[in-house]
Amino acid sequence: MNWLLVAVGAAVGAPLRYLTDLALRARYGAGFPWGTLAVNVSGSLLLGVVAGVCSVRGQLLLGTGLCGALTTYSTFSYDLLRLAEGGLRGRAAGYLLGTLVAGLGAAWAGVGLAGVF
Numbered sequence: 001m002n003w004l005l006v007a008v009g010a011a012v013g014a015p016l017r018y019l020t021d022l023a024l025r026a027r028y029g030a031g032f033p034w035g036t037l038a039v040n041v042s043g044s045l046l047l048g049v050v051a052g053v054c055s056v057r058g059q060l061l062l063g064t065g066l067c068g069a070l071t072t073y074s075t076f077s078y079d080l081l082r083l084a085e086g087g088l089r090g091r092a093a094g095y096l097l098g099t100l101v102a103g104l105g106a107a108w109a110g111v112g113l114a115g116v117f
Contacts, residue, residue, distance in 0.1 A: 002060050009065015013043075017070050019115020032091060033079035036072060037099055043071035044103040053117050 020034030028034050050063045076099060083092035 002057075005057055005060040006065040009061045009063075009067075010069035013066040013069030016066075017072060033075075033083075033095065036079050037095070037102070038070045040076060040099055041102045042069045043094020043104045045060075045106035045110040045113075046067075046070075048107040048112075049114045050110075052111050067068050 017035075017039045020039050024034040024038060046065055047067045050059055050067065054062060080092055080096055083095060085091075
C-alpha cells in the first residue's frame with residue numbers, strides 16, 4: 001500500500017513540475033532556469049511542513065511522492081552546467097548559491113510553520 005501512496009503523489013508532482021517550468025519559461029524566457037528554482041524552493045518549503053505535521057502515510061504521499069517528483073536535483077545540476085558552459089558563470093554561481101540558500105531557508109521555514117499547527 002505504501003508504494004501506491006508514493007505513486008499517487010508522484011503522479012501529481014511530476015506534471016506540476018513540468019507545467020511550472022513551462023509557465024515560467026513562457027513568462028521569463030529560457031535564459032535562466034526559473035522553473036527549476038521555483039519547484040525546488042517550493043518543494044523544500046512543503047517538505048519542511050510535511051515533515052513536521054504529517055503521519056507516516058502523509059509523508060509517503062506528500063513528502064516522498066509529491067515533493068520527490070516535484071523537486072529535481074538532476075535538472076538543477078544540468079541547468080547549472082548549461083549556464084557555466086554557456087559562459088554565464090556569474091549566473092551559474094548565483095543560481096547555485098540562490099538555490100542552496102533559498103531551499104534550505106524554505107525547508108527551515110516549513111518546519112517552523114509546522115510548529116504553528
